[in-house]
Amino acid sequence: MGDQAKDKPDENAVHKNAILVESIKKEMAVYKPYETFAINPYNKLHVLAGKPNSKYDQLDPSAANFDFFDQIKRANQEPNKKYDEAQTVNQEYGWINKPLVELEKEDKRLYFGRANSEITKYMEVYFLQKEQETMHDKN
Structure with a gap:
């Protein structure tokens, strides 16, 4: 094993350069x-704003590529606005x-608004008083 390393000639800069040129x-x-x-x-894109006073970051409105802006808008839309159908099984759950x-x-069959009774009014006053007592005790 040591003999093979000794028999191999040393690479010089010309040989290394020739190998580099070939590769x-x-x-x-x-x-x-x-x-x-x-x-x-x-x-999704995360676009960073340029420097406000830089002359290189100024856009010429006549040279604007509106297709590019449309693509950015489409990329930032929700999936149900981008596609006609759900693309994955998990998207199907909230698709509609x-x-x-x-x-x-x-309609009282489907809407149950917040209703107050005597006991709920009593407990509301009780909890408000309890909060005031705890605030008073801390001070």
């Missing part, structure tokens, strides 16, 4: 640069979020 040529043969970039409309029957306060 770069191989990489560049399969390298395809992207020239157009697009936003993924299915991921409109009530089956509209709530009418005059």
